[in-house]
Amino acid sequence: MKFYDWGGAPNPRRVAMFIKEKGLDIETIDVGAKGARLSDDYLAAGAHRLVPALELDDGSTLLGEAMAICRYLEALYPEPPLMGTDLLDRARVDMWERRADMEGIGAVGELFRNSHPAFEGRGLPGRAERIEQIPELIERGRARVGWFFEKFDAQIGDHEFVTGSRFTIADITAFCATGFAIKVCKVQIPESCGNFQRWFDAVSTRPSVL
Numbered sequence: 001m002k003f004y005d006w007g008g009a010p011n012p013r014r015v016a017m018f019i020k021e022k023g024l025d026i027e028t029i030d031v032g033a034k035g036a037r038l039s040d041d042y043l044a045a046g047a048h049r050l051v052p053a054l055e056l057d058d059g060s061t062l063l064g065e066a067m068a069i070c071r072y073l074e075a076l077y078p079e080p081p082l083m084g085t086d087l088l089d090r091a092r093v094d095m096w097e098r099r100a101d102m103e104g105i106g107a108v109g110e111l112f113r114n115s116h117p118a119f120e121g122r123g124l125p126g127r128a129e130r131i132e133q134i135p136e137l138i139e140r141g142r143a144r145v146g147w148f149f150e151k152f153d154a155q156i157g158d159h160e161f162v163t164g165s166r167f168t169i170a171d172i173t174a175f176c177a178t179g180f181a182i183k184v185c186k187v188q189i190p191e192s193c194g195n196f197q198r199w200f201d202a203v204s205t206r207p208s209v210l
Helices: 010-022 040-044 066-076 087-113 136-156 169-183 194-203
Strands: 002-005 027-030 053-055 062-064
Touching: 002 010, 010 066, 010 087, 010 169, 053 066, 062 066, 066 169, 087 136, 087 169, 136 169, 136 194, 169 194
Parallel strands: 002 027
Antiparallel strands: 002 053, 053 062
């Protein structure tokens, strides 16, 4: 298999962390190019003009979308379980991963794509035509990131991880959203979100992050 990555972008980072947490050895190819763009070769190959992507061993099957790739790898390599251990646990992990995706990854994406100079004319991912940035979405994106921090701070509470005592894909997605918010979008975790800050600091020390 081959995993197509793009630097510190949050969606491919989710898969990269998942692969490391599983202890898998999968060839990784960074398809980023100058100007915060995907390489011409990768774009010409298809893949819906998006990353991440996982090329299977048959050389012709290409899986896209972070969660689709992670579900495929979870089925192939169930240990350690990162997507739940029984029916209720799987539903709970899926619920909070979805919230981390929509309210975390979605928020930083809205903020970043509408504010970064390199994405002028590239307001939406995966499109070849010019799509203008919308300045009004910058502050809304920033507010959404703050709401995401607050919601997950309350959810984590006294627990070690997002859904309890076990590290899961919900933690991976929430962590990748937060890391991108802090490092790239310059949005810091507020002091009022002490549970979330404790969780983020702890996850930051995991080998899959380093």
